[in-house]
Amino acid sequence: GDSVTQTEGQVTVSESKSLIINCTYSATSIGYPNLFWYVRYPGEGLQLLLKVITAGQKGSSRGFEATYNKEATSFHLQKASVQESDSAVYYCALIYQGGRALIFGTGTTVSVSP
Amino acid sequence: GPKVLQIPSHQIIDMGQMVTLNCDPVSNHLYFYWYKQILGQQMEFLVNFYNGKVMEKSKLFKDQFSVERPDGSYFTLKIQPTALEDSAVYFCASSSDGINTEVFFGKGTRLTVV
Numbered sequence: 001g002d003s004v005t006q007t008e009g010q011v012t013v014s015e016s017k018s019l020i021i022n023c024t025y026s027a028t029s030i031g032y033p034n035l036f037w038y039v040r041y042p043g044e045g046l047q048l049l050l051k052v053i054t055a056g057q058k059g060s061s062r063g064f065e066a067t068y069n070k071e072a073t074s075f076h077l078q079k080a081s082v083q084e085s086d087s088a089v090y091y092c093a094l095i096y097q098g099g100r101a102l103i104f105g106t107g108t109t110v111s112v113s114p
Numbered sequence: 115g116p117k118v119l120q121i122p123s124h125q126i127i128d129m130g131q132m133v134t135l136n137c138d139p140v141s142n143h144l145y146f147y148w149y150k151q152i153l154g155q156q157m158e159f160l161v162n163f164y165n166g167k168v169m170e171k172s173k174l175f176k177d178q179f180s181v182e183r184p185d186g187s188y189f190t191l192k193i194q195p196t197a198l199e200d201s202a203v204y205f206c207a208s209s210s211d212g213i214n215t216e217v218f219f220g221k222g223t224r225l226t227v228v
Contacts, residue, residue: 004156034214038219043221044221045117045118045205045218045219045220045221045222046205046219047115047218047219048216048217091157095213095214099213100159100162100169100170100213101147101149101159101162101170101172101213102159102213102217103156103159104149104156104157104158105156106154106155106156107156107157
């Protein structure tokens, strides 16, 4: 079935350094999925960070960017310079047109040290 | 922004007992969802609910599970009877117009079955 893979369970990065969180997805369903990054800040509920529904397009929010790469079936999340407030759990997710629910990766916990 | 509230945040219950998880979705949202996340695993879709009816459910939505939203009050997930493998964090979510509109999540209820 459809699935999302995040290879890093935990990432520690120093403030002002760059960050990349990897996300790949399986493409067993027909067509191209809508792709999402969700984030859970400490003590908060899961919230949408960005989404991209067209292959080849880039989404951005709060300094984060992710490009929908249909050839590589990837949707990596990047930020050039992280802050302590970016410490959170990041989830990659997808849904195909006509799908019933979001399919999530296992999440990546990002800890930004001062 | 819009918030989905889940009550309680943590519940401990004896195996075989009944438990009801409560969710107060975003007002004027019409679609409601439950997801289940076992520690260290992905968040997985359980069920979605619209217009007073279950629209779709996954294989994780066992016969012991039921959902309802009587008279526009809380959207509830009831498990009767509970089993040890039901221990997980349960996330409620809502959206205004189906899965292709933004989905808002609650902070989750951690259920521990002992």
